[in-house]
Amino acid sequence: MNKWSRRAFIGAGTVAGGGFLLGVAGFTFAPSRHSLVSADAAAKGQLTTWITITPDNVVNILIPHCEMGQGTPTALAMMAAEELEADWSLVRAQEAPAQDEYANGYIIRAMGGGYVPAMLGRGVDYGAYKAMAWFGLMVTGGSTAVRGTGEWGMRVAGAAAKEMLVAAAAKQWNVPASECVAKGSRVAHAASGKSASYGELARAAATQSVPTSPTLKNPDSFTIRRTSTKRLDIPSKVDGSAMYAIDFTTPGMLYAALAIAPVQGGKLVSVDTTPADAMPGVKKVVKLDEAVAVVADSFWRARRALAALKPEFSDAGHGAVSTASIFAAFDQALGPAPALPKAAAKTLTADYRAPFLAHATMEPMVCTAKVDGDQADVWAGVQDPLNARSVAAKALDLNVDNVRLTNFMLGGGFGRRLPFTFDYVDLGVRVAQAMSPTPVKTIWTRENDIQHDYYRGAAMSRHAGALDANGTPLAAHSNYTGGGNSEAVFMPYQIAEMAAEEKKAAHPIREGQWRSVLNSQHGFFKESFIDEMAHAAGKDPFEFRRSLLGEQPRFKAALEKAAAMSGWGTPLPPGEGRGIAVCDSFGTICAEVVHVAVSPEGQLKVVHVYAAIDCGDVVHLDGATAQAEGGIIFALSAALLSEITIDQGRVVQTNFRDYPMIHIADAPKITTAFIRSEAPLGGMGEPPVPPLAPALCNAIFAATGVRVRELPIKKTPLKRA
Amino acid sequence: MPITLTVNGKAHMLDVEPEMPLLWALRETIGLTGTKFGCGVAACGACTVHLDGRPVRSCVLPLSAAGGKSVTTIEGLAQEGGLSTVQQAWIAHQVPQCGYCQSGMIMAVAALLAETPKPTDADIDAGLTNICRCGTFARVRAAIHEIANSTAEESAS
Structure with a gap:
């Protein structure tokens, strides 16, 4: 060791x-x-x-x-x-x-x-x-x-x-x-x-x-x-003085707007630069391997000139890929539902689907660079300055010691600005190289950002469960596509037979790390299915889980705390319901109860979310609380609304108009509690995310009898018959 | 023909295209970067500023529409002697996380409170459509109510 x-x-x-x-x-x-x-x-x-x-x-x-x-x-x-x-x-x-x-x-x-x-x-x-x-x-x-x-x-x-x-x-x-x-x-x-x-x-x-x-x-x-x-960074964030990468300027700096091959892996085939060349403020149209950039003396002028161009890109052979083709491949790869013990009195199967998701950080990707001979300066907002610097050095074929990178406050990260996803640095320094030694700030539009992300992977999971005559679970099995690991598929419950098997179904859509990584899909799959097993057993979903957590005191304590906070078991008006879920990720156990109200017409209102969190010990109480609130809202937007779809190899969505986020009107009350345990410190940025979607869908089932097995929830009509 | 406008009390004469959105004139021509670019289609509100006291999404507002008018940005919100009540409440409630949307959020809230000094939850829901990916909504709401209540107390006393 x-x-x-x-x-x-x-x-x-x-x-x-x-x-x-x-x-x-x-x-x-x-x-x-x-x-x-x-x-x-x-x-x-x-x-x-x-x-x-x-x-x-x-x-x-x-x-x-x-x-x-x-x-x-x-x-x-x-x-x-x-x-x-x-x-x-x-x-x-x-x-x-x-x-x-x-x-x-x-x-x-x-x-x-x-x-x-x-x-x-x-x-x-x-x-x-x-x-x-x-x-x-x-x-x-x-x-x-x-x-x-x-x-x-x-x-x-x-x-x-x-x-x-x-x-x-x-x-x-x-x-x-x-x-x-x-x-x-x-x-x-x-x-x-x-x-x-x-x-x-x-x-x-x-x-x-x-x-x-x-x-x-x-x-x-x-x-x-x-x-x-009080957080040290907040004063600068209320008066406009906080510096993000997009705010950086340096003397003589120009601006670039990008059109990137719409199908990942595609190349720039041709572009007639004439319409842009003569437009006001335009300095140069830069042709890159996979993109074309217009460099101008203002970003708006660069963008306007870019819009006048009609670049042609190849599709890297992926022009036939669609969401439907990817999920059809998932379905085929999953094969028959996993086998169950013959002694079972009752069995159930269910398929769950989770879509591709974009990070959609509020600050789009931005990279400013100045390339001068064998030296380069890079200004960007990154979750890993050292890897970003090496990406810049590699793109410019420079010694990494000759590249200086200045980082800024990030206008959101959520995993978009992690190592191996620094395409915006890679592109930004190449645009600047073409203008050397003039510094250039390349700003991604929201359309660039939504269409050229490293997406949270789409995934599908096929579950099979068995119960004995008393409603005691005998087996919970799953096959899944879209990636997984021992943490993401782990179920803490005492069930005699449990297995989760990965099935491969490759596709060309590029993926990255999205807040809580694989736990975001698997939390939804496994905590939805255990809920279905509880209902199949005719038992209360909280009591059913609790009865299976005898050997997992941390899970049990978090589950009980969330239930108690929410008033679990107390009567609710018709059309309202509570759902519960508990997940562990990054060393932290988070149990959430979601309270929903669904109108007879199917209008969903998320009323209240209760979170009980065991991250060992809390370092910064208000900061940890803010992370819980933020993680819940982040997960809620995704669960309710978010879906990246693919057509002809391209991302269909373009901006917040067709990749919408929830507003304050949709935001539930959130109550958080922390449980101090002897466990080592766990993370707080991500663990509040995974239980939200399953707890929400479980609540919808409690309220309406409609079981949502595919995200986002907006795809499933909730109107009661 | 140059366009004249007042930004945070200071007169500016800008010799740029009249159709350039106010956002980019503020950020790149005048150099006030507190106002943010988020979507470019008036969907997220990160670019919210006040035009003659009314909230506007500057990413789609042509500069010509601001000609002869008075613009207030986040940099101009602080009054003589310190931060505005909204900014103070934002610190007290520790509202921002990444903070990128908060310039626009604060400007939208300041405008909402100017119009409706004591907003109900329904007023807030209807009047505030800014996107915050970090999910600070609960704190935004709490801070607004606190401002409204303290204002009410002041006027009652």
């Missing part, structure tokens, strides 16, 4: 010669990838790779993750500040630069390296597993930031910095370090009455040796964690 030392994450506080001090012995994963302490560390009060304290007593914490609305930088800063015993009002956070030394892949990798085996107690956690595969990256995704970087990086860095400050004070006052107390960004020695701020001590502290195994606080004494501090 790999084992890493805490020191590895801390970095040295002292300086060895000029330049940067890189590398600390004892780290087995990537000995040159962690500590980055500048040559003038002591002068700047830089205590560790992550923490600098300036003379004005301000603590600056570098965060190797991006801010895409999930509040991770705040939560991570809280984790470091807690151990540091910092005064929260004096803490600042900023995103670490896109340099190899800040790669967080090693932290995620360490999570899977045996040091935290409990996290991987049931096989390989999917998020961590995927992230591990991206070793060497600087990923924000897979709900890994708090439980990886925070738990194994920020806490240790904060604790080490505190011990260094205490040691510096003790030395200065010539008293034992054990008699000094650090609190509120000050070190004090009661007996002598001496006291100094961290800012006053930082310079001396930075020359202290780094403790290899600093003592971490007992959670009972947390004063910053578990609270709801």
Whole structure:
């Protein structure tokens, strides 16, 4: 088993010669990838790779993750500040630069390296597993930031910095370090009455040796964690000053609008550039392998000129692909329903379908680049600056060290801006290359974004279940297409026979990671089917699940909590119903109850969603609550309305008009509760998503008797006979 | 012929095509990037600004329609001495997540409250059609009600 030392994450506080001090012995994963302490560390009060304290007593914490609305930088800063015993009002956070030394892949990798085996107690956690595969990256995704970087990086860095400050004070006052107390960004020695701020001590502290195994606080004494501090990024988001990639400008910059081959894999065959060439502001029509770009002195002019062109693209041989052909292939691949035990008194089968989905981040894809000789600068919003930088370098055939990438706040991520999905960086730098050395900002229209996403995969699942004469389940089997893994298909229930088998049915539609990844489809499949089994058994869906969770106390507790919050079992008026579902993903168990009202005409109103969440322990209470609220709304929009369809190999939908989102009028009340358990920290960005769709469809069944087996729900008429 | 308009109290003379949407004139010509591009078809509301005090979706509003008029953007919402009540409530309720839609959301809410100082839930549902992919709706609603209630208290006292 790999084992890493805490020191590895801390970095040295002292300086060895000029330049940067890189590398600390004892780290087995990537000995040159962690500590980055500048040559003038002591002068700047830089205590560790992550923490600098300036003379004005301000603590600056570098965060190797991006801010895409999930509040991770705040939560991570809280984790470091807690151990540091910092005064929260004096803490600042900023995103670490896109340099190899800040790669967080090693932290995620360490999570899977045996040091935290409990996290991987049931096989390989999917998020961590995927992230591990991206070793060497600087990923924000897979709900890994708090439980990886925070738990194994920020806490240790904060604790080490505190011990260094205490040691510096003790030395200065010539008293034992054990008699000094650090609190509120000050070190004090009661007996002598001496006291100094961290800012006053930082310079001396930075020359202290780094403790290899600093003592971490007992959670009972947390004063910053578990609270709801104000998020650090929010003030800039209410006055228009927050900088997103689309807001970046640099002198002389031009703008580009793109037309990309409508069938993925298609190539630009021909384009007559004449109509655009003469239009106002147009600088150049750039032909790329798979796209054509108009570069102009304003984006609107670029877009207008692009609209005058009629580029022809090839279809890569996929011109006959459609949603119907893909699902027909799924249906065929699934084959007959899985076999069931012969002793069964009652059996049931059901097929479920989930569509392709786009991420539709509010900020479209944007990349600004300046290519000059063998150097390039890139400005983009990405969930992984290091991988994005390497994509840019590869596209330009430049040494990666000659490419600088500046990241911004992200106008939504949800998985769209992850490694291996940086087509917008790839295209953006190639457009800029054609205009070298003039910088060019390439802005995707919403149409580009909807039609050229890396989609949440469509999937289909065929289930078969068996019950005995008492309604006790004997078997729950499924075949599925569209991908899966042990976490996504896992059912916590005590059922004698359970199996889920993947069937392959390839198609050319490109796919990526969408908030909660494969759990978004499988949560719907498995928690819908267990509900159908409950009804087939003539039992209450909550009680049925609970009776099967004897060996899963965390699942059971979350389920019971959600049920209790919702008033499960209390009578509702006709046309109203409650549905329940419980899923685990990314180390967190989330149970949700959805309360719906359906009018006789079939008009659906989602009244209230209750979520009970066990993510081990909550770091930032209000931030975690916001993630639950946001995940539920994100999942609700998808469940109710969202569907990407394919016709002649192309995505049919174009914009929010035909790929609609819910509005505030459709948003239910949301009540969340957190259950503290002994489990390791789980993720919060994604786990609230998977239970929503099944709980909602289960509620619709309770209200109407209509079983929705295909998403989005709008495809199924809910009008009662 | 140049188009003149007032943006956040300052006069501007813009020599661009009259059919250019106000959004791009604000962002690229004037350099006020707080107003966001989300869809280009007036479907999401990220580009909402006030035109003579009324909310408009600037991504489809030709610049010519703003000629001679007064535009307020998110950058101009803060009054002398600090943030507007809506902005303050947005911080108090920790509304934004990614924040990209929030300039437009805040401008839409400010306009809603100017028209209907004490909106009911139905007023909010009817008056606010901005898209937020992060799902901040519950906090948006709570913040609006808090503003409405505190305004009511002030006028009652």
